[in-house]
Amino acid sequence: MTQQDKTNRASWKQNPEAVQANILAVATEEFAEHGLAGARMDEIAARTRTSKRMIYYYFTDKETLYQRVLENAYRKVRMEEAALELASLSPPDALRRLVEFTFDHHCANEVFIRLVMIENIHKAKHLSGSELIAHVNASAIDSLAQICDRGRAKGSLRADISPLELHWQISALCFFNVSNRFTFGKNFGPELFEASGQQRLRTIIADTILTFMTATATD
Amino acid sequence: MTQQDKTNRASWKQNPEAVQANILAVATEEFAEHGLAGARMDEIAARTRTSKRMIYYYFTDKETLYQRVLENAYRKVRMEEAALELASLSPPDALRRLVEFTFDHHCANEVFIRLVMIENIHKAKHLSGSELIAHVNASAIDSLAQICDRGRAKGSLRADISPLELHWQISALCFFNVSNRFTFGKNFGPELFEASGQQRLRTIIADTILTFMTATATD
DNA sequence: ATAATTATGTACCAGACAGTTAAATCTTGA
DNA sequence: TCAAGATTTAACTGTCTGGTACATAATTAT
Known part of the structure; x- marks a missing residue:
């Protein structure tokens, strides 16, 4: 190693968080595009501002990286969803707003949708039941439950469909669309x-959804 | 082809069709389980009654094999769907029967569902617009169109939703479920x-679906 | 029979790819 | 200032994997 070699090397600032965030962002794109098996670590490294070594330094291996990508994607998306404010609307209006929001949101987050598809191919093997994820998921059902409760009290929404079932229906239609x-x-x-x-x-x-939920139960 | 040929053929030890069918069956399972990139040619070969050499002999390469698997799966499933007889039922009854049939059918064909998921990850790049596929797809919409037409004539189904849109909704709910x-x-x-x-x-x-399609249009 | 054609099996290869080594450079804190 | 740890680079390794070369058997045509 000569003096010349040393000076050729650019100096850098340490910024672990930024490096990790950069890796995660690139890996998210790559996994969403090609799946777990289809994604290439070399390709991820190449598109990163850092090197392959650092991916292993921070994320251990491919599967762990994928897991972190998945977890991160869920966190971001669920946070956005939770920000929606519905308490001021009448139950039917709140429900319609939630459906339309979900529709738009899924359309705008194809990367997330693809990651979920991919994870389903893997039978959700990598989806952690992390504290945080569980919490935001529960709150998604919770906000629907509030609409349902208010609707039941007023008689403006049918009461024989659970918030979970309702959420399932909305998800199905909006997810499939993407x-x-x-x-x-x-x-x-x-x-x-x-x-x-x-x-x-x-x-x-x-x-x-609205027609169904405002109909009277048949039995 | 002569009589002699046929009897000879029946007693052949070599059996190209059976070999191809066997490869296709194993490959279908393997691709549905692991995806295009995740599936292993060696694994497919091992689970076959023949050798890896024969896979390439009949199917050229991995991607072509995958394409044939996909095409085959679509053909089989769509054929089954087309066998459903609905003309004798009232439009609402026919529609309900179709929905329940689709629900059951998707549940019973997880392999097919997974192949479609995988193909969507690949942005339907390998889905051929083959004559046959196009035809059975059209006939799926067609049988729904007949229900819709009868329903409109009788006034028992709303007329402002196209058969395609209706099919989309039924698909979304039944597909997502699996x-x-x-x-x-x-x-x-x-x-x-x-x-x-x-x-x-x-x-x-x-x-x-029924509640929506029997409701009167709101505008 | 026998040449031509089709079908099949074995062994192998070249490139790809996940993951590693080792050393160099930079930052931090005492 | 300087030791200790953090960060980075380039080259390397061993295995996996899609695909193939070569040999051979089964079947058909002449």
Whole structure:
């Protein structure tokens, strides 16, 4: 090693958090794009401002990195969702707003949707039951439960559907809209996924949920 | 092909069709389980009654094999769906029956669902617009269109939702039920995916679609 | 029969890829 | 200032994996 070599090296500031955040951001894109098996550590490293060594330094191995990516994605998305304020609206209005918000939010977070799809392929093996995740998930159901409770009290929403079941329905419709647009579009045409089709689906989904939840129970 | 040929063929020790079918069956399981990148050609070969050499002999390479698996899966599933007979039922009854059939069918074909998920991760790049696939897809919409037409004539189903939009909704609810059970179950508990929960979801989905389609248009 | 064609099995390879080594450079704190 | 620890780089390793070369058997055509 010569003197020349040493001076060629640029000087740097230590910034562990930024390095880790950078790795996580790049890895998120890469895993969302190619899946766990399809993603390449070399490719992630190349697109990072740091080196492959540092990925292993901070994240141990590929699977751990993937796990951290997944956890991080869930945290960010659930936080955003929890920020929605619904208490001031009437139960039906709050429900419609929640559905439309969920629709828009899923559309705007394809990366997250893809990570969830990928994790389902892996049978949710890597999805930790972390304290934080469990908490934000519970609060998602909770805010729906509040709408349901208020609706039941007023008689404006049917009471025989649990908040969990309602959440499941909303998720299904909004998730599928993003997750399956490629095969659905190729099989049945792209209309539904162009701007006007999406507008219509958004309304149809909200109407479907609202019509169902404001109907009287049949039994 | 002569009589002689046929009898000879029946007694052949070599059996290309069976070999190909065997490869395709094993590959279907393997790709559905691990995805395109995650599946291992050596593993597929090992579980086959033949050798790796034969996979490449008949299917050229991994991607082509995957494509054939996908095409095959679509063909089989769509054929089954098309066998459903609905003309004798009233439009609402036919619709309910179709929804429940779709729900059951998706539940019983997790391998297919997983292949579709995987293909969506690949942005439907490998999904051919083959003559046959296009035809059975069109006929799926067609049978719904017939229900819708009859319902409109009788006034028993609303007319402002297209068969395509209706199909989209039914697909979304039934597909998500299988595709996302792992992450949903881990996040919100397994109740909905146990026997009684599934029974309830099945009814809820059908009720949701029926309630929506028998409601009068709001505008 | 026998050449031509189709089908099959064995052994192997070249490149890819996750993960590592070792040393150098930088920061921090006493 | 300087030792100790943190951070970074480049080259390396061993294994995995998609794909193939070569040999051979089964079947058909002449």
